[in-house]
Amino acid sequence: MEHLVSPSLLAADFANLEKDVMMVNRSEADWLHLDIMDGVFVPNISFGFPVIQAVRKIARKPLDVHLMIVDPDRYLTRFRDAGANNLTVQYEACTHLNRTVSEIRNLRMKAGVAINPHTPVSLLKNILPYIDMVLIMTVNPGFGGQSFIGESYKKVTELREMIDSNSYKVLIEVDGGIDTSNASKLVESGVNVLVAGNSVFGAVNPEETIRRLKRLY
Numbered sequence: 001m002e003h004l005v006s007p008s009l010l011a012a013d014f015a016n017l018e019k020d021v022m023m024v025n026r027s028e029a030d031w032l033h034l035d036i037m038d039g040v041f042v043p044n045i046s047f048g049f050p051v052i053q054a055v056r057k058i059a060r061k062p063l064d065v066h067l068m069i070v071d072p073d074r075y076l077t078r079f080r081d082a083g084a085n086n087l088t089v090q091y092e093a094c095t096h097l098n099r100t101v102s103e104i105r106n107l108r109m110k111a112g113v114a115i116n117p118h119t120p121v122s123l124l125k126n127i128l129p130y131i132d133m134v135l136i137m138t139v140n141p142g143f144g145g146q147s148f149i150g151e152s153y154k155k156v157t158e159l160r161e162m163i164d165s166n167s168y169k170v171l172i173e174v175d176g177g178i179d180t181s182n183a184s185k186l187v188e189s190g191v192n193v194l195v196a197g198n199s200v201f202g203a204v205n206p207e208e209t210i211r212r213l214k215r216l217y
Contacts, residue, residue, distance in 0.1 A: 011197030056083030088112030139176030148177030160190030
């Protein structure tokens, strides 16, 4: 399938989110990525339901929501009601992962599971039949602007082999240090969805950067 691009709102201008969301609307981006951080699971706090609801009112792209929070089960329905289309939880934060992703699907959202850089993809073997997407973190979660971890290519390749050998319909998403210098290699390795924050919103021409990530030139 053609790969997707999901600009990360964490790197947008928080003083003028409407402007940046409208830019994404105009662009060739496929989704809009929102990182939810609680200051417990990761050492940072981002934004919550009021911001998601406000973005939902103006966004014309599906909201790709990544929960970097403890005990996400408490909030699944609220994220659905706030406007999430895809809801990704952290493998490391879920005690009963199968139950969590099953509930996300029951709420009619796409269910994703994210893994931190130190977490091997082999641990996902038994959950792959029950999810729609795996998000491989290519930096340590919590802050934008970090450098891409080179070992991530190997994890993508290994996960792609696991998915394809079992004919699963599971997307591979990557987030962290993604830009035009590594996007092509990631897609060639098996990535379906590129999340990009600073490289998009920090660019002189964000729409052109999204176009380059989408067309890989």
